[in-house]
Amino acid sequence: MKIFICLKQVPDTETKIKILPDHSAIDPAGIKWVMNPYDEHAVEEAIKFKEKNPTAQVWAITSGPKSRAVDALRTALAMGADEAIVINSPENLDAYSTAKALAQVISTEGPAHLIFSGKLSIDANQSSVPQMVAEFLSIPHTSVVSKFETSPENTTVERDVEGGAKEIVQMINPSLIAANKGLNMPRYASLPGIMKAKKKIIKEFEFSALGITPAEQKVKYSGFTLPPEKPAVKLLTGDASSQVSQLISSLRDEAKVL
Amino acid sequence: MSKVLIFAEFQNDNLKRSSQELLQFAAKTGRPVVALALGTGAGGGVAQLAHHGAAEVLLCKDSAYDAYNPELFASAAAEAIQISGATLVLASASSSGKDLFPRVAAKIGAGVVSDGTEITVSGEDVKVKKPLYSGKCFATASFENSPVKIVLMRANQLPVSAADTAKTASVTEHAFNKPSLKTLIKEIVKGASEKLDLTEANIIVSGGRGLKEAANFKMLNDLAAVLGATVGASRAVVDAGWVGHSMQVGQTGKTVAPTLYIAVGISGAIQHLAGMSGSKVIVAINNDANAPIFQKATYGIVGDAFEIVPKLTEEFKKALAH
Ligand SMILES: Cc1cc2nc3c(=O)[nH]c(=O)nc-3n(C[C@H](O)[C@H](O)[C@H](O)COP(=O)(O)OP(=O)(O)OC[C@H]3O[C@@H](n4cnc5c(N)ncnc54)[C@H](O)[C@@H]3O)c2cc1C
Ligand SMILES: Nc1ncnc2c1ncn2[C@@H]1O[C@H](COP(=O)(O)O)[C@@H](O)[C@H]1O
Numbered sequence: 313m314k315i316f317i318c319l320k321q322v323p324d325t326e327t328k329i330k331i332l333p334d335h336s337a338i339d340p341a342g343i344k345w346v347m348n349p350y351d352e353h354a355v356e357e358a359i360k361f362k363e364k365n366p367t368a369q370v371w372a373i374t375s376g377p378k379s380r381a382v383d384a385l386r387t388a389l390a391m392g393a394d395e396a397i398v399i400n401s402p403e404n405l406d407a408y409s410t411a412k413a414l415a416q417v418i419s420t421e422g423p424a425h426l427i428f429s430g431k432l433s434i435d436a437n438q439s440s441v442p443q444m445v446a447e448f449l450s451i452p453h454t455s456v457v458s459k460f461e462t463s464p465e466n467t468t469v470e471r472d473v474e475g476g477a478k479e480i481v482q483m484i485n486p487s488l489i490a491a492n493k494g495l496n497m498p499r500y501a502s503l504p505g506i507m508k509a510k511k512k513i514i515k516e517f518e519f520s521a522l523g524i525t526p527a528e529q530k531v532k533y534s535g536f537t538l539p540p541e542k543p544a545v546k547l548l549t550g551d552a553s554s555q556v557s558q559l560i561s562s563l564r565d566e567a568k569v570l
Numbered sequence: 571m572s573k574v575l576i577f578a579e580f581q582n583d584n585l586k587r588s589s590q591e592l593l594q595f596a597a598k599t600g601r602p603v604v605a606l607a608l609g610t611g612a613g614g615g616v617a618q619l620a621h622h623g624a625a626e627v628l629l630c631k632d633s634a635y636d637a638y639n640p641e642l643f644a645s646a647a648a649e650a651i652q653i654s655g656a657t658l659v660l661a662s663a664s665s666s667g668k669d670l671f672p673r674v675a676a677k678i679g680a681g682v683v684s685d686g687t688e689i690t691v692s693g694e695d696v697k698v699k700k701p702l703y704s705g706k707c708f709a710t711a712s713f714e715n716s717p718v719k720i721v722l723m724r725a726n727q728l729p730v731s732a733a734d735t736a737k738t739a740s741v742t743e744h745a746f747n748k749p750s751l752k753t754l755i756k757e758i759v760k761g762a763s764e765k766l767d768l769t770e771a772n773i774i775v776s777g778g779r780g781l782k783e784a785a786n787f788k789m790l791n792d793l794a795a796v797l798g799a800t801v802g803a804s805r806a807v808v809d810a811g812w813v814g815h816s817m818q819v820g821q822t823g824k825t826v827a828p829t830l831y832i833a834v835g836i837s838g839a840i841q842h843l844a845g846m847s848g849s850k851v852i853v854a855i856n857n858d859a860n861a862p863i864f865q866k867a868t869y870g871i872v873g874d875a876f877e878i879v880p881k882l883t884e885e886f887k888k889a890l891a892h
Contacts, residue, residue, distance in 0.1 A: 481754070
């Protein structure tokens with residue numbers, strides 16, 4: 313029984329984003345790359361599943377430039393994944409062609425019993441790839457999952473929606489689960505895990521050899537800009553009462569937001 | 571010109587503000603606007619859809635659509651796009667919009683841009699500005715090889731003017747094909763608050779570790795009640811278990827863009843700023859004048875939250891009474 317984890321490598325959350333002078337993309341210089349934070353929850357849940365189901369094999373898969381993306385796979389291996397696959401692909405593929413590639417490799421290397429992913433990549437901010445992978449594989453999905461239970465036939469999850477509400481969803485397996493933060497506490501890699509991960513052979517696919525045509529690239533990004541600079545803060549002075557009354561009149565009369 | 575399809579969302583029989591924004595925007599493009607309305611609640615909403623700009627309503631009052639189900643809705647939305655002939659689909663980047671439309675896009679071979687903050691439509695050309703890296707930068711998305719273009723807009727980004735109650739729409743009731751489903755919605759557990767979600771809120775009051783302990787969030791709840799605001803939090807207090815993670819604002823929480831964001835006892839770490847610096851007006855209350863939050867704030871109060879916040883609640887109460 314194979315369990316897949318879709319994971320992506322993204323700039324560390326501490327990164328200060330800079331833009332290339334021609335505004336065509338962000339400046340990659342000096343970026344420290346890490347596993348997308350939500351994907352750590354996906355890895356954790358897959359490994360917890362394996363601990364209860366020792367015959368399960370956990371496969372981590374990523375699409376991205378091989379030279380760096382394999383590091384995120386090694387992190388997953390060090391946490392406890394069994395195998396890893398990199399689809400060597402150019403920077404800035406859109407969600408559609410990324411999902412096409414992932415679905416295609418998962419179906420040739422599978423079949424998958426369960427697929428785990430994060431709910432969102434913190435660089436693309438799309439929340440699209442998991443649902444697309446599920447559709448391409450004709451399997452059910454639930455995104456923004458904070459609780460997971462499974463039997464051989466079914467998976468039951470809690471999905472977080474607006475206003476703190478939850479939907480309890482049951483899916484027939486194989487199914488895809490896109491993790492939210494509350495799902496679990498990702499473990500740290502153990503030292504033996506890290507040593508083992510270093511030696512592991514990572515299976516490679518070339519995006520260009522998957523037969524995905526340029527017509528499957530649907531969205532293109534250009535005109536990268538930084539958020540507009542904020543004017544300097546207006547500090548409200550005096551004692552607490554005077555600070556408060558200045559704030560209220562500023563919000564009402566100057567900013568006009570009340 | 572080809573049609574624009576709007577995925578309409580209702581809450582307690584009222585058309586959500588986010589859907590009103592999309593309808594009014596679509597009507598202004600000059601293209602014919604079709605609204606897709608699903609579920610028993612939608613029947614009563616037909617007039618509202620027309621008042622905000624729909625010329626046509628594609629309606630299915632079947633109770634099967636009362637709870638969101640990804641497979642069922644994806645099938646209906648794909649069919650609605652096909653029978654309406656729409657080449658542009660607008661929906662809100664809500665829980666269901668974000669979940670549904672990537673699946674629809676994969677089904678029909680379309681591109682989808684999520685979390686748009688600005689949109690321009692000229693003829694068939696569609697451009698969308700959206701935040702990347704949780705708001706650390708912005709880029710313009712355009713479509714290629716995408717006969718149907720799908721855009722999910724963030725709430726509160728487009729203006730809404732008063733509804734025009736003279737407008738009417740033609741209504742087509744349609745029974746969409748139902749695929750055999752592998753997804754079953756077993757139960758919907760209501761949230762603790764009936765407040766607007768952080769992502770939709772017009773005013774947010776957020777608290778951080780400066781509040782010292784969980785019980786002190788009461789102070790923020792009181793302030794929020796006066797302002798009709800939703801309460802948010804920094805990750806530090808979510809991790810400490812003071813509040814639920816649905817309240818976290820930031821790069822690994824919610825990205826928000828309210829008109830007014832009040833940060834109380836929050837230092838302003840880069841991950842927090844990423845999630846809220848798109849707010850129109852930011853107020854920071856912090857006892858450390860060097861806290862980084864002041865670099866993003868419009869107005870700052872250097873002071874003790876325990877002294878300032880109760881006073882603020884009292885004064886807002888008076889100010890908003892007249
Ligand atoms: C991978 C990763 C992802 C992250 N994602 C997020 C995220 O999404 N959102 C997020 O918020 N953080 C995130 N963080 C955490 C972030 O780095 C900070 O640790 C966190 O935001 C700090 O929370 P805070 O401002 O409440 O606490 P602190 O940094 O401890 O700040 C508390 C502030 O309260 C002030 N204060 C103390 N007493 C008072 C008083 N009486 N009155 C007024 N002010 C007072 C202090 O001066 C201080 O500025 C992330 C970190 C990592 C590593
Ligand atoms: N290039 C990729 N390779 C593998 N998984 C990905 C990739 N991009 C996105 N994902 C998965 O899809 C989730 C949502 O990403 P996104 O749709 O980009 O917001 C991520 O948390 C990952 O689990």
